[in-house]
Amino acid sequence: MEKSRVLITGLGGIAQIVHLPILSKMENVEIAGICDIDKSKTKSIAQKYGIKEAYTSIDEMLNNVEADCLIVTSPTSLHHEHSIKGLKKGLNVLAEKPLARNYAEAAEIVDAAKKAKKLLMVGMNHRFLPEVMMQESFVSAGEIGEVFYIKAGYLKKKSTTEKWSVNKTESGGGVFMDLGIVVLDIALWMMKFPKIKTVSAVNYNHAFKNVEDSSFVLLRFHNGSTISIETSWSLHRSNDMFYVNVYGKEGSSSINPLRIYKNMHDTLVNVTPVKIEKPANVFKRTYEYELNNFINSVQTGKPSLSDGSEALERMKIIDAIYESAQSGKEIEL
CATH class of the missing domain: 3.40.50.720 (NAD(P)-binding Rossmann-like Domain)
Structure with missing residues (x-):
């Protein structure tokens, strides 16, 4: 071999x-x-x-x-x-x-x-999570129709103690560079990377002086679609939350757990697969x-x-997120 x-x-x-x-x-x-x-x-x-x-x-x-x-x-x-x-x-x-x-x-x-x-x-x-892979395959197949809105979030206590991760000069940013980029990537992937139009963001520095520990973002695209993202290391919650809710003209899909609903003859039908792979150690898998x-x-x-070209599109949006949060203004791209 x-x-x-x-x-x-x-x-x-x-x-x-x-x-x-x-x-x-x-x-x-x-x-x-x-x-x-x-x-x-x-x-x-x-x-x-x-x-x-x-x-x-x-x-x-x-x-x-x-x-x-x-x-x-x-x-x-x-x-x-x-x-x-x-x-x-x-x-x-x-x-x-x-x-x-x-x-x-x-x-x-x-x-x-x-x-x-x-x-x-x-x-x-995170693209390789079984639920995310299944969700993307349904969305790409047009099962929920044209996607026009995604609401996604990742709320999780900070997992690394590395000092460089909270130094903007070294890390590039805080929670959005850590968690936000994950759900931004999945959302853009689901939408097939539409052309970005405007970016609005609010960041909070409650836990760290140099980087944001909470970030709330609204993205608008030239095709009329919208993505809303919330990420935080520091919101006071009893549990972590990771979700990507995708809304199309003919149905919707969400993960964690995976759910897929389709509008059929004016009736919302649950078409979620019965059997979904759930590895013992999903993180490592x-x-x-x-x-x-x-x-x-x-x-x-x-x-x-x-690939790298998709990463480049993500970084263009992330730069605008930090610019919007710092200026308090919507950024047009």
């Missing part, structure tokens, strides 16, 4: 919890090298997974190790540098979300991928699907499920 040689840069929590364990078990993958500025951590992980090449410098790793792919799981402030260096070396790149801190950085990464004629995929693992999709795209040349 053909094996893709993979390099990993950035050995933080997400790399250790999901990427390394999953990649090490994939029969069509060889972890050819790893890199992190923490020398002792890099050495320990290399020993654990039997990885021969371990570095504290991405330049040294790229110059010394033959590979096919680079997976970027470093802090967001390094995504631009690491992704472009990998692409210029002729590697296919998977960068975990967000692709970059802003549109300008993302545009340079996408341009580097085009010049190198290499695959650039952005890790949007989404990353298994994501990494398999990336490697399959590398080996077959087929498009990935989340």
